[in-house]
Amino acid sequence: xxxxxxxxxxxxxxxxxxxxxxxxxxxxxxxxxxxxxxxxxxxxxxxxxxxxxxxxxxxxxxxxxxxxxxxxxxxxxxxxxxxxxxxxxxxxxxxxxxxxxxxxxxxxxxxxxxxxxxxxxxxxxxxxxxxxxxxxxxxxxxxxxxxxxxxxxxxxxxxxxxxxxxxxxxxxxxxxxxxxxxxxxxxxxxxxxxxxxxxxxxxxxxxxxxxxxxxxxxxxxxxxxxxxxxxxxxxxxxxxxxxxxxxxxxxxxxxxxxxxxxxxxxxxxxxxxxxxxxxxxxxxxxxxxxxxxxxxxxx
Amino acid sequence: xxxxxxxxxxxxxxxxxxxxxxxxxxxxxxxxxxxxxxxxxxxxxxxxxxxxxxxxxxxxxxxxxxxxxxxxxxxxxxxxxxxxxxxxxxxxxxxxxxxxxxxxxxxxxxxxxxxxxxxxxxxxxxxxxxxxxxxxxxxxxxxxxxxxxxxxxxxxxxxxxxxxxxxxxxxxxxxxxxxxxxxxxxxxxxxxxxxxxxxxxxxxxxxxxxxxxxxxxxxxxxxxxxxxxxxxxxxxxxxxxxxxxxxxxxxxxxxxxxxxxxxxxxxxxxxxxxxxxxxxxxxxxxxxxxxxxxxxxxxxx
Numbered sequence: 016x017x018x019x020x021x022x023x024x025x026x027x028x029x030x031x032x033x034x035x036x037x038x039x040x041x042x043x044x045x046x047x048x049x050x051x052x053x054x055x056x057x058x059x060x061x062x063x064x065x066x067x068x069x070x071x072x073x074x075x076x077x078x079x080x081x082x083x084x085x086x087x088x089x090x091x092x093x094x095x096x097x098x099x100x101x102x103x104x105x106x107x108x109x110x111x112x113x114x115x116x117x118x119x120x121x122x123x124x125x126x127x128x129x130x131x132x133x134x135x136x137x138x139x140x141x142x143x144x145x146x147x148x149x150x151x152x153x154x155x156x157x158x159x160x161x162x163x164x165x166x167x168x169x170x171x172x173x174x175x176x177x178x179x180x181x182x183x184x185x186x187x188x189x190x191x192x193x194x195x196x197x198x199x200x201x202x203x204x205x206x207x208x209x210x211x212x213x214x215x216x217x218x219x220x221x222x223x224x225x226x227x228x229x230x231x232x233x234x235x236x237x238x239x240x241x242x243x244x245x246x247x248x249x250x251x252x253x254x255x256x257x258x259x260x261x262x263x264x265x266x267x268x269x270x271x272x273x274x275x276x277x278x279x280x281x282x283x284x285x286x287x288x289x290x291x292x293x294x295x296x297x298x299x300x301x302x303x304x305x306x307x308x309x310x311x312x313x314x
Numbered sequence: 315x316x317x318x319x320x321x322x323x324x325x326x327x328x329x330x331x332x333x334x335x336x337x338x339x340x341x342x343x344x345x346x347x348x349x350x351x352x353x354x355x356x357x358x359x360x361x362x363x364x365x366x367x368x369x370x371x372x373x374x375x376x377x378x379x380x381x382x383x384x385x386x387x388x389x390x391x392x393x394x395x396x397x398x399x400x401x402x403x404x405x406x407x408x409x410x411x412x413x414x415x416x417x418x419x420x421x422x423x424x425x426x427x428x429x430x431x432x433x434x435x436x437x438x439x440x441x442x443x444x445x446x447x448x449x450x451x452x453x454x455x456x457x458x459x460x461x462x463x464x465x466x467x468x469x470x471x472x473x474x475x476x477x478x479x480x481x482x483x484x485x486x487x488x489x490x491x492x493x494x495x496x497x498x499x500x501x502x503x504x505x506x507x508x509x510x511x512x513x514x515x516x517x518x519x520x521x522x523x524x525x526x527x528x529x530x531x532x533x534x535x536x537x538x539x540x541x542x543x544x545x546x547x548x549x550x551x552x553x554x555x556x557x558x559x560x561x562x563x564x565x566x567x568x569x570x571x572x573x574x575x576x577x578x579x580x581x582x583x584x585x586x587x588x589x590x591x592x593x594x595x596x597x598x599x600x601x602x603x604x605x606x607x608x609x610x611x612x613x614x615x
Contacts, residue, residue: 051456252569
């Protein structure tokens with residue numbers, strides 16, 4: 016009797032689970048699994064909006080190995096992420112430490128001031144920064160001028176275009192700062208007290224208490240930062256169109272050109288899969304390295 | 315400080331003067347550190363706020379002041395004419411209308427679909443539910459660029475290209491990140507509440523609608539804010555799907571404005587200001603949820 020009632024409840028629960036989960040199950044099939052399989056197939060064809068489709072095997076992938084611009088775009092993206100992500104995390108951490116100081120007045124005001132730029136629409140920011148980085152009348156070079164420095168022709172110079180975009184990305188560290196602030200507030204005070212009793216100075220405390228205790232947050236921002244930076248697109252599309260001299264031709268911009276300017280969607284699909292492999296590999300490596308320095312005992 | 319003072323009081327008279335000087339020195343150092351802290355933070359804040367000051371002031375600068383050197387910090391006289399010009403140069407109001415329409419549909423779609431699915435994952439542990447949850451987490455790592463091209467081809471076959479449909483219909487089918495976020499929140503609500511409601515004859519849907527949703531307002535607000543921000547700021551989506559002017563969003567219209575007209579900086583800054591304002595407004599009204607939401611994703615995600 017009891018077991019029948021139990022079975023009835025179980026069947027009822029199963030029924031309701033699938034009813035409630037149905038939007039996502041449908042969405043998963045239509046917008047994730049289906050397109051993924053289609054994309055894998057497309058990457059093995061010469062699919063183009065303009066021509067009949069033919070199966071070409073691994074031809075697209077072989078072509079990618081020979082593609083010089085693709086190599087440039089990977090280098091540009093690696094440069095942007097490799098420099099921008101660590102710099103952004105260090106800056107966010109410094110800001111969080113400053114704002115976490117117990118003697119600081121008006122903390123929530125400052126927190127908002129540093130946070131707001133990070134939620135601004137990237138299109139509006141891009142246009143604003145074209146104006147700020149303008150070599151003659153731009154705010155940045157005007158500021159540098161007051162210190163006797165002749166600012167570069169940021170977006171017009173292949174050497175300075177990527178640093179210019181990285182500089183812009185640093186105004187968006189507010190989100191990471193808020194994450195670090197929350198993590199800092201979760202560090203138990205008694206750990207600092209114990210360290211002080213042992214004669215630790217502020218650097219010892221920072222290095223041996225703060226860093227290990229907030230290492231999960233640093234790890235999280237590092238992973239998300241690399242995933243995000245490898246997909247950078249809008250800034251270069253609007254501000255530089257990949258130039259000058261392909262110096263801001265990022266991976267996704269190149270992919271976009273193949274898919275929607277040249278309509279070579281087979282090749283673009285192969286590129287998308289290669290990007291996926293790069294991101295998964297990077298994330299995997301970081302997880303492996305993370306086991307050495309990320310400390311999960313805190314939570 | 316208090317402890318120091320009692321140390322001074324208990325010291326031998328000949329040592330008291332020295333000790334007092336040490337205490338005073340400590341106080342001076344402490345004060346300078348706090349002063350330095352404030353100077354550094356205020357300087358930093360000026361750097362972060364100034365671009366936006368520049369955005370707004372450039373939009374109201376008279377032509378004569380635009381290319382002054384050194385630049386004019388305060389526009390004089392304030393000239394709102396560029397806003398009128400910008401509205402006349404491109405159908406900005408139309409762009410705003412489209413963006414608003416998309417934002418509302420996306421927020422409603424995400425709220426409905428994600429809360430339903432999160433409820434399923436939080437409340438039921440049935441055959442298949444764990445496998446599906448693992449799949450859900452896996453899709454969070456799938457970059458949008460892999461699915462972008464097949465989806466475009468599919469929407470093209472459906473005749474949805476150059477309509478707003480590809481930009482809002484998917485929102486009604488759940489988003490892995492939001493589902494995960496809500497599921498974590500739903501898990502914290504005691505199961506006894508639902509058992510009691512069930513015994514009282516409340517339907518499964520009633521438990522979701524009348525118990526779970528009202529108790530989850532903070533998490534739902536966070537979701538709505540994120541979705542608002544993403545839709546409002548989205549550029550790649552409209553860029554791929556929209557070509558006719560009457561269907562453009564503000565993000566697309568703005569870059570269009572920049573690329574097709576001779577650059578009128580004040581008009582561009584005026585249009586950008588108009589795009590930025592709603593985001594600012596939502597931030598200042600719902601600040602708490604922004605900050606808590608972002609901290610939540612960092613700590614639990």
